[in-house]
Every structure is written in structure tokens, then in C-alpha cells.
Amino acid sequence: MRVFKLVLPLVQGATMALSKSFDYVIVGAGTSGLVVANRLSEDPAVTVAVIEPGLDQRNNPNVTDMSKFSLAFGTSIDWQYKTTEQPGAGGKKLSLPQGKAWGGSSAINGT
Numbered sequence: 001m002r003v004f005k006l007v008l009p010l011v012q013g014a015t016m017a018l019s020k021s022f023d024y025v026i027v028g029a030g031t032s033g034l035v036v037a038n039r040l041s042e043d044p045a046v047t048v049a050v051i052e053p054g055l056d057q058r059n060n061p062n063v064t065d066m067s068k069f070s071l072a073f074g075t076s077i078d079w080q081y082k083t084t085e086q087p088g089a090g091g092k093k094l095s096l097p098q099g100k101a102w103g104g105s106s107a108i109n110g111t
């Protein structure tokens with residue numbers, strides 16, 4: 001049921017978007033993508049679409065509560081990238097958290 005509630009708006013949104021054309025399509029609703037979308041959409045004559053695989057996390061305390069900084073790492077709102085093996089770190093692969101949510105990495109960067 002929960003998955004259905006999450007997926008349905010995405011499918012509806014994608015279907016609506018596919019049936020339209022836009023002046024600008026921005027890939028990624030991260031920090032910079034949303035600034036660009038905001039600036040472009042100040043002109044009411046311009047249409048803007050933003051494509052983002054992450055979801056709205058405004059009700060996620062790991063995003064909204066700064067004291068929970070780092071708890072979102074390794075969860076579904078983190079792309080969970082790793083480096084290659086690092087010779088200077090004993091061959092370890094290091095974690096590179098990157099946000100997968102509305103707001104992108106600003107959703108997991110603490111402030």
C-alpha cells in the first residue's frame with residue numbers, strides 16, 4: 001500500500017510530463033538544479049520541468065532535524081557511492097554520500 005502511494009504520483013507525474021513539451025528540462029532536483037529552475041520559472045512565459053528520482057523528504061526527521069546529521073547516510077535517500085580502492089587509505093573504498101531526494105545533497109548535508 002505504501003509503495004503504491006509513493007509510486008502512483010510518480011507515474012501520474014511522469015505521464016503528464018511525457019504528454020507535454022517544456023522550454024527547459026532540468027535533470028536533478030538538487031541544490032543547483034532547483035536554483036536554476038526557480039530562476040527560469042520567474043518568467044511566466046517559460047515552462048520548466050525538473051526530473052528527480054528521489055522523493056520529497058520534508059517529513060523525514062533525518063533530513064529536517066540537524067541533530068540527526070549522518071543518519072541518512074546509507075539509506076534510500078543516499079546514492080551510496082564508493083570511491084575506487086584508495087592506496088593512501090590502505091586500499092579501502094571510501095563512502096561518498098550524495099543526496100537522492102528533493103534538494104539533492106542539501107537533504108543530507110546537515111544544514
Ligand SMILES: Cc1cc2nc3c(=O)[nH]c(=O)nc-3n(C[C@H](O)[C@H](O)[C@H](O)COP(=O)(O)OP(=O)(O)OC[C@H]3O[C@@H](n4cnc5c(N)ncnc54)[C@H](O)[C@@H]3O)c2cc1C
Nearest residue numbers: 027028029030031032033052097099100101104105106109
Ligand atoms: C554529507 C555532505 C555534507 C556536506 N556538507 C556541506 C557543508 O557543510 N557546506 C557546504 O557548503 N556544502 C556541503 N556539502 C555539499 C553540498 O551539499 C553540495 O555541494 C551541493 O548540494 C551539490 O549540489 P548539486 O546541485 O551539484 O548536486 P546535488 O544537490 O547532489 O543534486 C543532484 C541531484 O541530481 C539527482 N540525480 C542524480 N542522478 C540523476 C539522474 N540520472 N537523473 C535525474 N536526477 C539525478 C540526485 O538525486 C540529486 O537530487 C555536503 C555534501 C554532503 C553529501
